Amino acid sequence: MKLLEDKITAEGKVLPGNILKVDGFLNHRIDVEFVMLLGKEIARRYEGCGVNKILTIEASGIAVATAAAFYLNVPLIFAKKHKSGNIADDVYSAGAHSFTHGNDYVAVVSKEYLSADDTVLIVDDFLALGSALECLMSIVEQAGGKVAGCASIIEKGYQGGGDKLRAKGVRVESLAIIESMETGKITYRPDEGELL
């Protein structure tokens, strides 16, 4: 999505440790008008796929997932992050590792809100190693539901998480895929499906 690539190039900051900071429009200050456009583009890509729920994880994925759910006209579930494995019986849970925060966590979703009847689109802001998406896919599978696919806003293509999932046959749509990144120079993977 050219609009997003231009915004990342203009406003993103490449920090030591291979961190891309997009706090100015996505992760701390949210450019809501722009994020609604991102959600609309995700909805466009998954229209007609039978998605009846979106699943994301707190906290920074919630805004864009809300936008996507609005345009797909489906409810949104956000998994909660727990520190430990001390989890109740009435939830589905799966462990994940955060590349950004450098820690492990357990994602938790109440059994009330996912079932075998669901076709779920998984949405997150960043895709690096794919740990969060795998964890959310595991939760949908525990419920017996179907994963329609995943959508991320920014994929770090060179970290391989997205392509690993694609190789397994999972549909992964990322609105911008970064192939390489250094201060002052971000290179994107061409996106043949894009409209914007």
Add this chain to the structure above:
Amino acid sequence: MKLLEDKITAEGKVLPGNILKVDGFLNHRIDVEFVMLLGKEIARRYEGCGVNKILTIEASGIAVATAAAFYLNVPLIFAKKHKSGNIADDVYSAGAHSFTHGNDYVAVVSKEYLSADDTVLIVDDFLALGSALECLMSIVEQAGGKVAGCASIIEKGYQGGGDKLRAKGVRVESLAIIESMETGKITYRPDEGELL
């Protein structure tokens, strides 16, 4: 807001410890269509007040604050929660206590995203003792900005946080104010300003 009161009465669960669980549409599973309506109503109440930013706190306030920001056409900043007081120089921070989670935290906002030029609307999902709102107001004041007011979705009127702020002259709009709550019976404060 009658629509919201009816939804809380129909779907909310009153749990021991004075907890109202609205996980089915607001705090875990999000009824996005409904939450967009809530955001629209917040925007209607603060239209023409010069609001140029909305401030909320992660995680469960983000969806409704996104909706309000969309209809007011302003950016949204969400404060991050830290566990400790070990905070960097480039942020505003203030401590708060969570009634729901029974813990203390420090809310943090980067100095980049708030300034003396800002007129800020503070949005959160729940208002009980008012600790989160006071903490976010303190952050706006540290930046030298002006607080246009606060908006919450569900205020527990009998816990006094909202009225304490109103007595100090702060404008507080809550879309539903619960006067008393027990299993099977929730009583709301009449709302003269409501449209929906």
